[in-house]
Amino acid sequence: xxYCVGFLLEDGLVFASDSRTNAGVDYISTYxxxxxxxxSPDRLFVLMAAGNLGTTxxxxxxxxxxxxxxxxxxxxxxxxxxxxxxxxxxxxxxxIGRISVAVxxxxxxxxxxxxxxxxxxxxxxxxxxxxxxxxxxxYPQGNSVIATIDxxxxxxxxxxxxxxxxxxxxxxxxxxxxxxxLCFVSQVITRRSNLTVGPPFEIAMMPRDQLRxxxxxxxxxxxxxxxxxxxxxxxxxxEGLARLPRFAWEEDPL
Amino acid sequence: xxYCVGFLLEDGLVFASDSRTNAGVDYISTYxxxxxxxxSPDRLFVLMAAGNLGTTxxxxxxxxxxxxxxxxxxxxxxxxxxxxxxxxxxxxxxxIGRISVAVxxxxxxxxxxxxxxxxxxxxxxxxxxxxxxxxxxxYPQGNSVIATIDxxxxxxxxxxxxxxxxxxxxxxxxxxxxxxxLCFVSQVITRRSNLTVGPPFEIAMMPRDQLRxxxxxxxxxxxxxxxxxxxxxxxxxxEGLARLPRFAWEEDPL
Numbered sequence: 418x419x420y421c422v423g424f425l426l427e428d429g430l431v432f433a434s435d436s437r438t439n440a441g442v443d444y445i446s447t448y449x450x451x452x453x454x455x456x457s458p459d460r461l462f463v464l465m466a467a468g469n470l471g472t473t474x475x476x477x478x479x480x481x482x483x484x485x486x487x488x489x490x491x492x493x494x495x496x497x498x499x500x501x502x503x504x505x506x507x508x509x510x511x512x513i514g515r516i517s518v519a520v521x522x523x524x525x526x527x528x529x530x531x532x533x534x535x536x537x538x539x540x541x542x543x544x545x546x547x548x549x550x551x552x553x554x555x556y557p558q559g560n561s562v563i564a565t566i567d568x569x570x571x572x573x574x575x576x577x578x579x580x581x582x583x584x585x586x587x588x589x590x591x592x593x594x595x596x597x598x599l600c601f602v603s604q605v606i607t608r609r610s611n612l613t614v615g616p617p618f619e620i621a622m623m624p625r626d627q628l629r630x631x632x633x634x635x636x637x638x639x640x641x642x643x644x645x646x647x648x649x650x651x652x653x654x655x656e657g658l659a660r661l662p663r664f665a666w667e668e669d670p671l
Numbered sequence: 672x673x674y675c676v677g678f679l680l681e682d683g684l685v686f687a688s689d690s691r692t693n694a695g696v697d698y699i700s701t702y703x704x705x706x707x708x709x710x711s712p713d714r715l716f717v718l719m720a721a722g723n724l725g726t727t728x729x730x731x732x733x734x735x736x737x738x739x740x741x742x743x744x745x746x747x748x749x750x751x752x753x754x755x756x757x758x759x760x761x762x763x764x765x766x767i768g769r770i771s772v773a774v775x776x777x778x779x780x781x782x783x784x785x786x787x788x789x790x791x792x793x794x795x796x797x798x799x800x801x802x803x804x805x806x807x808x809x810y811p812q813g814n815s816v817i818a819t820i821d822x823x824x825x826x827x828x829x830x831x832x833x834x835x836x837x838x839x840x841x842x843x844x845x846x847x848x849x850x851x852x853l854c855f856v857s858q859v860i861t862r863r864s865n866l867t868v869g870p871p872f873e874i875a876m877m878p879r880d881q882l883r884x885x886x887x888x889x890x891x892x893x894x895x896x897x898x899x900x901x902x903x904x905x906x907x908x909x910e911g912l913a914r915l916p917r918f919a920w921e922e923d924p925l
Contacts, residue, residue, distance in 0.1 A: 577831035581860040585905045586912060598915045606835040632918070642916070649914055651839045657907030658840060661852045662899055664886070 418613030419574035421450055421465035422603055423540040424596045425552040425564040427589050429624040429631075430542045433600035434465050435574075435608065437615035451619045452477060453630060456484050456501040459546040461628045462509060463621055467574035468537030468557065469528075475520040476513065476537065506551040507561070510541050514559030521557065538573040542623070550625045570600075578610045579603030593622040593631070601636075605646045616643060672867030673828035675704055675719035676857055677794040678850045679806045679818040681843050683878040683885075684796045687854035688719050689828075689862065691869035705873045706731060707884060710738050710755040713800040715882045716763060717875055721828035722791030722811065723782075729774040730767065730791065760805040761815070764795050768813030775811065792827040796877070804879045824854075832864045833857030847876040847885070855890075859900045870897060 421434040434450040448470065454462045464480075466473035483499050496502070503509040521535040528535050536557035544550040552564040554571040564571050569589045572580065582602055591599065597620050608614045615638070622632040636642050675688040688704040702724065708716040718734075720727035737753050750756070757763040775789040782789050790811035798804040806818040808825040818825050823843045826834065836856055845853065851874050861868045869892070876886040890896050 577864070578835055580864045581832055581835070582908050582912075584864050585860070585901075586908045594918055594921055595912060597918070599912055602912070602915070606839070610831070610834045610838050632920070634918075645916055647839075649916075650911055653907055653911030653914065654836050654840045656910075657904055658836075658849060658853055658856070660903055660907065661856070662896070662903075664848055664851070664888075666886070667848055 418611070419450055419467040420572070420576065420579060420604060420607050420614045421467055421540055421574055422570055422572045422576075422579065422583070422600050423463075423465065423542050423552045423554075423564070424587065424591075424600055425542075425550075425566075425569045425589060426591055426593060426596055427625075429593055429622065429627075430463070430550055430552060431593055431596040431600055432463050432465060432540070432542060432619075432621040432623070433597070433604050434619050435604055435614045436617045436619065437613055438470050439613050440470075447615075447617070449617075449619060451621060453621070454480065454484070454500055455628075457488075458628070460500075460503075460543065461623065461630070462500060462541060462543035463623065463630070464513065465540040465573065466537060467539075469521075469533075469535045471524065472517065472520050472535045472537040473539075476516050476539075479516050479520070480513070503545065505548060506541070506543060506545065506553055507563070509543070509545075510553040510555050510561040511559075513539055513541060514555045514561060517555065517557070518559040540571050540573055544623070544625065544628060546628070550623070575607060575611055575614050579607040582606070593624060597622055597632075597634075602646055602650055605643055606650060609647065616640070618643070672865070673704055673721040674826070674830065674833060674858060674861050674868045675721055675794055675828055676824055676826045676830075676833065676837070676854050677717075677719065677796050677806045677818065678837075678841065678845075678854055679796075679804075679820075679823045679843060680845055680847060680850055681879075683847055683876065683881075684717070684804055684806060685847055685850040685854055686717050686719060686794070686796060686873075686875040686877075687851070687858055688873050689858055689868045690871045690873065691867055692724050693867050694724075701869075701871070703871075703873060705875060707875070708734065708738070708754055709882075711742075712882070714754075714757075714797065715877065715884070716754060716795060716797035717877065717884070718767065719794040719827065720791060721793075723775075723787075723789045725778065726771065726774050726789045726791040727793075730770050730793075733770050733774070734767070757799065759802060760795070760797060760799065760807055761817070763797070763799075764807040764809050764815040765813075767793055767795060768809045768815060771809065771811070772813040794825050794827055798877070798879065798882060800882070804877070829861060829865050829868050833861040836860070847878060851876055851886075851888075856900055856904055859897055860904060863901065870894070872897070
């Protein structure tokens with residue numbers, strides 16, 4: 418499994434991903450799930466992937482191959498947009514959705530015969546000059562949804578364990594740093610409760626209108642930052658429990 | 672969906688359940704999922720159910736019918752144990768597992784034809800005089816596992832959202848009241864993140880070696896206790912976030 422979360426903020430975008438990949442419980446490996454693309458100076462994209470590793474790697478390979486071709490001398494106005502030619506973020510999301518569906522279709526029958534699926538999901542965030550920064554989740558079927566001020570974060574993979582902190586205290590006015598801490602907490606508590614999510618944890622911050630990743634962090638297994646978050650979050654919850662109202666029959670502890 | 676959690680403590684047992692039942696999103700109703708049985712003065716059981724409502728209700732009906740028959744004048748030593756004759760908690764769990772599988776088998780084919788399943792899971796907790804108190808989860812296949820000092824809680828239904836607080840601060844030395852608060856938090860944050868879990872929330876506490884439910888609580892929709900927990904838990908997480916270490920490039924806020 419995998420857990421990736423992207424956060425849409427007034428000030429920009431934050432991305433967080435784990436690096437655990439597993440096929441069953443006896444084939445566990447480490448792959449980064451966060452990929453940065455800057456096909457031209459007027460745009461920057463971050464793509465996070467969850468699901469069938471064969472599919473996600475094939476999608477990345479095809480994106481890179483398309484970019485390697487370089488800009489067409491004369492841009493064909495009829496051609497479907499790709500990462501370089503998309504004028505809107507949704508066009509880039511559609512492009513990735515199309516590739517993903519094509520890859521899945523290639524292997525769908527052979528995977529079905531062994532009871533497996535090639536499904537994959539993506540979170541695409543970024544900005545194209547002249548457009549607002551944005552965040553979009555691409556479903557295995559190729560369609561996608563955006564993050565908004567009301568639903569400022571998007572998750573793929575093992576999303577349930579880490580959702581409550583995002584729901585309770587996440588909002589678009591957080592600083593990039595606070596949102597990064599919140600996404601890191603969401604990752605770390607997910608890892609505590611589910612073996613299929615694990616470090617290295619990666620975080621990227623992308624300030625609005627700057628077309629750059631301002632910070633990129635990676636916390637490997639055993640990193641003191643991870644231990645520290647677990648300690649602080651445990652103590653926080655301890656204190657929260659102690660703060661909850663007594664039942665009517667209990668003596669007031671104060 | 673449903674969310675039930677049982678907690679094994681040195682001092683006894685705590686049970687917490689929601690009351691939301693849904694078939695799709697347009698048929699949502701309210702059913703208690705917590706059921707107390709005291710078939711004779713030497714034993715007390717609490718049974719919580721999740722899964723297909725037809726199955727769980729049929730299982731409860733059959734348990735009650737078996738108990739209505741009253742004790743056999745001469746107990747057949749060959750008969751499989753039921754709630755009245757079980758000498759161990761695991762025998763009671765096996766009995767419920769057998770009924771559950773039998774009910775599921777009755778409807779398996781007709782359900783399969785419409786793409787549905789009759790699967791149900793149960794948490795059985797309680798005590799039989801002369802035995803320690805215990806907690807057991809019964810799978811749809813009829814087999815079961817127990818809670819232990821290392822794994823003191825068991826969950827059925829929509830279990831992921833509410834797992835991190837249990838993992839971080841749950842242990843068997845908690846008081847019944849603290850464990851009840853923790854399970855209540857686990858329920859309330861699950862409800863915040865998932866529409867298929869909802870009030871009334873029920874809580875029961877069973878002190879060890881007393882063969883009685885010492886406290887039973889029910890918090891209906893809109894209850895101030897629910898609002899209070901949401902407020903306190905949100906504030907707690909806010910403070911936790913503020914307490915997390917700054918990144919190296921940030922000024923120390925202190």
